[in-house]
Structure formats: C-alpha cells, structure tokens
Amino acid sequence: MAQSYPISPTGLLVTRFNKLAPLNELERGVLRLIEGKGKHTHSPDSKLLTEGAEIRAPHFILTGWAANVRELSQGRRQITSVLIPGDAIGLSLHPRPLSPTTVMALTPVRTVEAPELTLAWRDRERVPNLSKAIDLAAAEQEYFLLNHIARLGRQTAHERIASWIVELEYRLSSRDLSTDGAFAFPLTQENLADITGLSVVHVNRTLQQLRRDGHIDLSRGRLAVLDREALYAAGEFKAPSLSGWRIAPGERPSSEAISST
C-alpha cells in the first residue's frame, strides 16, 4: 500500500532544474547524487519544520505534498504555499538558521537531504547553470507568493480557486507531473479552504460551479483542467515571465550545457 508516486526516469530534480537552466553533466551528477541520498519519510500532519526552529540542512520533496502553514487562534490556519515534489524545504540561499514558517506534510512525504546545495551555492563557478536554476526557482517562488497575496486580497472565491488551480498545474507540468492538464490531486477540500482563505463549504460549492461550467474535472483524487483558457482568464493568471530570466542579457549558457540527453 505504501505505493510510491511515479518519478520520471531522468530523475525529478534533473527534470525540474534542467528546464530552468540547461545543466551540464557535472551538475546532473550532483542532482543524481542528492536523489540517491538517505531518505526521510513523514506522515500526514507531521511537521517537517517548525517556525522559529533551526534549519539543519535543506531538503527536497521527492514524493508527496506538504505546505507552509501559519497557525492562528481558534484553529484558524492559513497555508501560505503548497509544496510539491521537486520543491525545496529550508533552502535559504542566504544562510539563515531559523525557519520563518512551519512546514507540514499534507500526504505521506518522502524527502532527501541536500547539504551539497549550500555548497553549490558558495561555489557558483563550479556549477553555474545549477546555481542559476536555483536562482530562478527562488524567483519563481517569490512570484507565486505575491500571486497568492493578490489572490487572497482582491479575488473572489471563484477567481481564487481558478487561479490557484492553474498555477498548480503550471508548476506540476514543469516537473512532468501533469499530463494534458490532468494530475493526481491528493488534497482535501479542507486543505483547499486553508489555501484559499475560504470556508470548506464554500470551497465545495465553488468547485461544483467549476465542474458545472466544464472548467475542471475533479474526482477520485485526480484533477483535470478541462478549459485552461477559461481558468487563466477567470483567475487572471499570468505565467512568470521567465523568458528574460532564462537568458540573462549578455550572458551565454555556461560550460558544456546539454540540451537533451
């Protein structure tokens, strides 16, 4: 029953970071090394990291979903971002010992330690494309954080859910975890409520609306984006403009970058 989620043959991390910046063989090696490392498992609702606690080493999620969480009084909680396979936990490029947030597993989660990333960071010259890819990942993350603020502050229930879903699909597909807009979706409606700042009941009704409109199909733990156009429009989602990031002006792909193996 402890069935593992599919991992693309190339390796999750290579897949993800290579898309951000084409990696050379050394860099791929580093990532493969990390993926082979000692793995940790976490059960749902367990904390991978506690706000204010010291961060030991950065981790990557290999399988399962987690979330950055803020807890308020009266059982209120807000998920500030959802972490999916390929996302880093406690990766502070600037050495920052204390976690600014609590990280909680939403499903069973498998992680690997990646202390060499801190090193890779110090040693940009050695792994230039990897460093860059990490930069871009961090930039992308910040962009999504700002998206989330706008979502919670100024969008309606319908818009919030629409924009969050397409953002999620966007992120999953960049890791080859979504095919044709459909993917495994392990969250409960209560999770969704904590993400979107809505009540569970209202999430339920809004989802039904989206289904009735033929925009999504959500059942048996799978979510399919049926009308991407409509959802992008409804949620006013704009993909982060990475184009400019990928090829920084006046900079050519470093070392012997490989486009495809």
Place this chain on the structure above:
Amino acid sequence: MAQSYPISPTGLLVTRFNKLAPLNELERGVLRLIEGKGKHTHSPDSKLLTEGAEIRAPHFILTGWAANVRELSQGRRQITSVLIPGDAIGLSLHPRPLSPTTVMALTPVRTVEAPELTLAWRDRERVPNLSKAIDLAAAEQEYFLLNHIARLGRQTAHERIASWIVELEYRLSSRDLSTDGAFAFPLTQENLADITGLSVVHVNRTLQQLRRDGHIDLSRGRLAVLDREALYAAGEFKAPSLSGWRIAPGERPSSEAISST
C-alpha cells in the same frame, strides 16, 4: 513645502543595519557612502520599477513611502508590501534581472542607488556584519510577507488592520522613525484598503472602531499606537524571532564590531 522627512543624524542605513548586526567602521563607511550618492526623486503614483522589467541596480528609499503592487482587472489592486525609508528596492541577493513586482510611490520618494551592495554580497568576507544584516533584513521581509498572507486569508477586518499597524510600527521603530509608538503616517484610507484587501468604506469604519476603543489615534497625518498590548493581541502579531538570527550558533561577532559610536 517640499519639506524633507527627518533623518537620524547617524544616517538611516547605518541606524537600521547596525541594529540587525553590529557594524564595524568599514561597513559603516560603505553605507555612508551609499547615502551620499546621487539621489533620485519620484512623485506619488509614479512607478519606481515595473513588473517584468529588468532591474538595473538596487536602490534604497531614503524618504517617503512606496509599495509593491499587483494590478488586477477592473481597477482592483493589491499592495503586497509597503516600503518605508531604509527599505531596499530591487535588491536581489541572487542575481535576478527581472523584477517580480511593480513598485509604486505612495508619497514623494527619494531613493539612492546602491550598486555596491551587490558587490558587498559577492564579497562577504570583507563586510561580514553588513552581509549578515542584509540576510536578516531579507529574512524579516519574508516573514512579513507570510504574515500578510495569513492576514488576508484568515483574519477579520479588525484583526487585519490591527496586525498591520503594529507590524508597521515595529518596522518604523527599528529605523528610529517612530517615537513612543507615534509616527508620521502619509497613507490614504484607499491605500489602506489596497493593503488589507478591504473596501475603503470598511477601512474607514474599522479605523473609527479602533479609535473609539482607544487603541489608536490617527489624525492630521500622524498615527499613534495607544494600546500596543491590545493591538498585538487583536492582530495576533508576533515579532519575528530574530534573537536566534542575530547570534547564529557557533558564530561570534566578526571583526572589530562596534556596539555604539
């Protein structure tokens, strides 16, 4: 009429960063140098930076307030964070050419360029305490961003405004721009609405409530926190736990750090 805001004699940047990590004389020199640089002025509503545009050099705000803004359809806008004197604009520790957000002046704003910060960054050994201070500033900023998400997602109008005000006062006092909880407050209620995700009318009514309760005094461009305890409780505000950050474990204050001049 173009009256400038008060600047502490020591210099805004020194004041601010020295509190985060005690600076040595060289580091103070760097900051003083920056403050003496060619200044830029921006009128209210003008953009200091546009989302997706290339960032040339990092800037610091010396006087005036600005905001990171996301614009949606139908004139909706969400302020993701308010920038006050001493805050950096476009400071990407990780070299990231494109701005993830639009920055807009809320009042007349004066800024200085600070290209040497990027250098200071590369060269951590030379200005260790300054580097650390910048780390902490970035960490603090991220913390406040997460605060804001929780605020918008799970707090009531009353709580949102309370927690935002105390957070603001906390930030201002770390720059010596607040005395006894009172400070110059140049924002309109419409700005406040775009910050808190509320309508202007509701902001107005909530402010009146806070006044009636004797928690704040807001008039003639000054805001006074009358009952900090009550506001902290109402907004569930917790100061970022910098204690652990300031003295990283196994690390002693570098070089000839100066506690006070």
Place this chain on the structure above:
DNA sequence: CGTTAGGTTGAGCAATATCAAATTCGGTGG
C-alpha cells in the same frame, strides 16, 4: 458491516461590499 473521514446540501446569518450623498480638510487664489 460499522466506523470514519471526506464530501454535499439547505437554511439562516454576519461580515463586508456597493452606491450615493454629505462633510471635512488642506491648500490656493482673491
């Protein structure tokens, strides 16, 4: 099969938005 977590439905309600009309305030020119 009984239990349980998650999902769905309905009814009533509270918080907040919207709209429209004052009113106040900080200038500014006469």
Place this chain on the structure above:
DNA sequence: CCACCGAATTTGATATTGCTCAACCTAACG
C-alpha cells in the same frame, strides 16, 4: 482673512458574498 476647490473622509441605506450550523450522504477500510 475669506471663498473656493479637489481630495479625502465620513455617513446612511441596501445588496451580496461567503460563513456557520446542522444534517445527511458516500466511499474506503478494517
């Protein structure tokens, strides 16, 4: 000093979104 102007604030009335509570349903699982 006064009259005026536009921006900002305030007020009242009404509309709407989304919340709460409470029940019921369903599927998975031991």
